[in-house]
Amino acid sequence: MREKRRARRADILGVEIDALTPQEALIEIARLVRAGTGHQVVTVNPEFMMAARRDREFADVLRHADLALADGMGLLWASRILGCPLKERVAGVEVVLGLAALCAQQGFSLFLLGAAPGVAEEAARVLQDANPGLKIVGTYSGSPRAEEEDMICDLIRKARPSILLVAFGAPQQDKWIRRNLSRTGVPVAMGVGGAFDFISGRARRAPGWMRRIGLEWLYRLCRQPWRWRRMLALPQFAWLVWRARLTGKKSPQDC
Ligand code: UDP
Secondary structure, three states, X not given: OHHHOOOOEEEEOOEEEEOOOHHHHHHHHHHHXXXXXXXXXXXXXXXXXXXXXXOHHHHHHHHXXXXXXXXXXXXXXHHHHOOOOOOOOOOHHHHHHHHHHHHHHHOOEEEEEEOOOOHHHHHHHHHHHHOOOOEEEEEEOOOOOHHHHHHHHHHHHHHOOOEEEEEOOOOHHHHHHHHHHHHHOOOEEEEOOOHHHHHHOOOOOOOHHHHHOOOHHHXXXXXXXXXXXXXXXXXXXXXXXXHHHHOOOOOHHHO
């Protein structure tokens, strides 16, 4: 699993994140597709890190992922404070857009699982319009409930996608992938959170300038105020990073 990974990784509060640019992340995913079945990609942000401290199953998922991408400016900031700098943010939605182009070029196929009914289909149409020849071999809304797992795995196995994208929200989507990865037979599966909502146009992303200065979380909070509880993870994360730095628990040699 993780030992197959080649890229340099930054250890942030015990979670290893791959130091890759978005382009390098796509190259790495293509390598995993060619390597065969059973690879999991996670797109980590500070909320994931804090959730993993309370949830051993989720922590295990992050530890065993074949590729852990830095989907949050908070991780880049933390990596600098802790002396293991990451290269760039690798936003999940941008990975999905890049993957669609890569799949069209290389003849890989996608399966879109999750989001509200109809959203994955709309996202699939947008991706295919932008990438002529892109093969999307299935879409299904479904849910992460245990009763549906057999049926969903069957659907995916029969469709034989190269890459499975799962939008059940974290941590459910990432746990779902870990439980079912081998049963689906897919080479690569990745949790994508709200990516289908953004790509289909059902939800709007923060303007570019807000994303560039790391304020996407503020935009989402204004549009979806019910997220305030989840956002409490951000100051907690910042405090833990500073504490690790001040108590010298991390040093550049540990990178
Ligand atoms: N979702 C789903 N089934 C569930 C819970 C969530 O399909 O039981 C979908 C939801 O419709 C949305 C995505 O999962 O499309 C999660 O979006 P969110 O913005 O919460 O994810 P984040 O990017 O914050 O992880």
